[in-house]
Amino acid sequence: MKFYDCATAPSSRLVRIFIAEKGLEIPTQEVDLRHGEHLSPEFRAINPYGTVPVLETDDGQHLTSTQGCWRYLEAAFPEPPLLGTTPADQALIADRVWRIDLDGVHAAAEALRNRSRGFKDRALTGLVPVAQIPELAERGLARTQRFLESIDGLLGDSEYIAGDSFTAADIIALVTVDFAGWLKLKLPEDAVRAQSWYEKVAARPSAAL
């Protein structure tokens, strides 16, 4: 196996943490997004979408999404389970991950990519230039703030985002809270459950990655 990573990219951090939580060591190649290595013909032969993460399996398949990488790793290395074991748990985790991806990751990306100079004409990932729209940056900021405010409710009385054990839903929520920090957005001070959940998951060794 081989993992194509970028140290600064939230999406590949999602897989980096997952790999660490599984206790795996996978040979890793850094892709230099800042200098456009992901758009080179060499990298496009690996991932035609020009994005990280990518996981190359031992039989040469390239998995080009966080979800694909996670599912492969969970099936190949079931312990500890991060995507649930019972139908109910698997469904709840998938539900939470989808919601957090949409309301958190995509919202923060919308804000960042539509306002930062480094993303000029790269407001969306991919091979086709896409112009920034300042209104979308504002909308993304407001959506990200609403996502941060929603974490207390997602937790309810549970210790973790999808119940009483640490799962991929916690990984994506943690990565999104840190991503929101790039936009200078924080968990609300009075979101007591969310604050204590964040302290707990951010203290895990995998979170340092």
Ligand SMILES: N[C@@H](CCC(=O)N[C@@H](CS)C(=O)NCC(=O)O)C(=O)O
């Ligand atoms: N939903 C995809 C998103 C992948 C993605 O957007 N990756 C970003 C890094 S966070 C990327 O490769 N960006 C390249 C670019 O900015 O052109 C996944 O999680 O795999």
